[in-house]
Amino acid sequence: MKLTILKEYLNEAIQHVSKAISSKTTIPILSGIKIDANYSGMTLTASDTDISIQNFIPIEKNDQQVIDLKQPGSVVLSSKFFVEIIRKLPAQQIEIEVKDGFQTTIRSGSSEIQLVGLDPEEYPVMPGIEEDRTVQIPSDLLKSMIKQTSFAVSTNEATPILTGVLWTITGGKLKFIACDRHRLASREMNIDAPEDFALSNVSISGKTLNELAKILPDQNTLIDVVFAENQVLFKMSSVLFYTRILEGTYPDTSKLIPQSFQTELVVNTEDLIAAIDRAYLLSREEKTNIVRLVMREDRTIEISSSSSELGKVTEELAAASLTGELLRISFNSKYMLDALKVMDSEQIQIGFTGAMQPIIIRPDAISTMLQLILPYRTTS
């Protein structure tokens, strides 16, 4: 292999694929990035077996010659040093030459780097994916659906299926659910899929989706999402992002969500976040994060937390509307803040069905987003 490539393109591709490299891999070749160069362009591949990312760099782009290919070929280069050195090379042109035994020389300006390359034949082959089950999702909507749900996945590896976000598609609606037994986040949206296209029990690691969100383009472009037997492939213009579907059956969470409420509270989102944040600061010192909400006759709510060692925080807030039975309820303030911070609306509606029943947080009653938090049982 011998070629010259523009630094900015190589650098961007490396930044994309290196997200798939795990420092904890037990398969030595997976600590490297695979490079394949041919007359259509250069492909970089990285994988930690859970995620695989491929980035294609074309020979030409926007009428600019990106790659000058002298000889096609392949090599695997250890990512450790490669990722950083490319970013720091002095010139815009980078020459890469692979010789016998995969000895690789990188030249740029007055720098010459020699790298011990590995045999690309030893690199695992990317899974073949049948493309018959494909939907198109706008990039920015996918990003916000990930942001609004993935924080609520379980971090407990004892139930791997709950570390994922559940994807379902029915009747042209895509729905995400994340649940960690103490809280649930769900978001729904209409997509351009055939009425009879149905998807169920597809759970994708929350961590993986957060990595994907970093690569997803900001512009509103359509992403092809291909569902295979045990893999999902996200196809962006130059990046292919493969991830496996988590094994197991995702529990039915639909019965968790109350259909009617005893009490409904409407309040300014920012004011509520600020008040709970101050109460959280103190409850965090107690390592419980417990905050108490008390509703009053005069349509105000009191939010408080206390620490035996440090003191007490008391916040008062006027509700925009408060209907139904007045409750006293305690909850995990960190979970409540996580849920409130992904609300994109000035006011939010909180529904209660009793002091020990799930709390439902939504921008409004007809919203496609819903956050659920289980309250705490407290003695007072």
Add this chain to the structure above:
Amino acid sequence: MKLTILKEYLNEAIQHVSKAISSKTTIPILSGIKIDANYSGMTLTASDTDISIQNFIPIEKNDQQVIDLKQPGSVVLSSKFFVEIIRKLPAQQIEIEVKDGFQTTIRSGSSEIQLVGLDPEEYPVMPGIEEDRTVQIPSDLLKSMIKQTSFAVSTNEATPILTGVLWTITGGKLKFIACDRHRLASREMNIDAPEDFALSNVSISGKTLNELAKILPDQNTLIDVVFAENQVLFKMSSVLFYTRILEGTYPDTSKLIPQSFQTELVVNTEDLIAAIDRAYLLSREEKTNIVRLVMREDRTIEISSSSSELGKVTEELAAASLTGELLRISFNSKYMLDALKVMDSEQIQIGFTGAMQPIIIRPDAISTMLQLILPYRTTS
């Protein structure tokens, strides 16, 4: 104690003094901030016994009423929660009221915070400092002298005196020296002190000086520096910063610095930093940081590093000037980068007296800054 204070002033004072609070303190009351309020203003004090910082907030500033004092008094409040909550309070006005048993109530907008206060009588008294040995140093120069030397102090607690920066004053010249047995950084400047003002063997913790640098004002104001028996006090407009002088005798380092050179190299600072940085990236993987410099007949220098596992980096650089014997020399690239990065000049001069003799780096031959690095003995 009862008063109302503007949030921004209280917040700034807390940010300043909290730099003196150590999370590892074994004296419980030192995990708090002491507040004293009287008719001239409010003083905040924090200390970890090595450093003590006091910040004074006046009743009025710039024709604005900062504090509305209703009743003078004192209290010690745990810094843990106090520092963060003040920043997050909703209103510009903060009311602080201390009642019996040092129970403290903080009110701001619709927030009410109750804090368990501690008895200020238990708080250590600030050292009384005789002000007869005082010099004035411009704030910005003090900052840059700290930056240009403190990185070279020893981190080895076995020789505490070397963890400090040595201050000497003779003939109206202030000099800083930091040395960790592998490198030395020194910087000198003229100050407005009497010819006969002499200071020797004053070593101040490098860590402490870095904390001081964060508080020093950016504007070119004069700082009063008061030297006492075993303490130094830095007096800024509203902040008093006390630190102790390290015990022991600072070694004589003057004989380390060669007076003439066998070889002198002048080179562009930025180019040299970039080349060594790339070589450092690889040598770091070997955990030795060793980089080799080879001088050539054609006035070029070669900088290289190698890793048995990964490969080799070779950099070529044209020298602006290269006189004397051509050398091959190896050194710690991390130390060299630290030294080069504090040079404020386009070109630097490096002096050598042999492959195993100290390397001297200066902006030019008459500079008030000098960096010294001991080379490595290598087999090749």
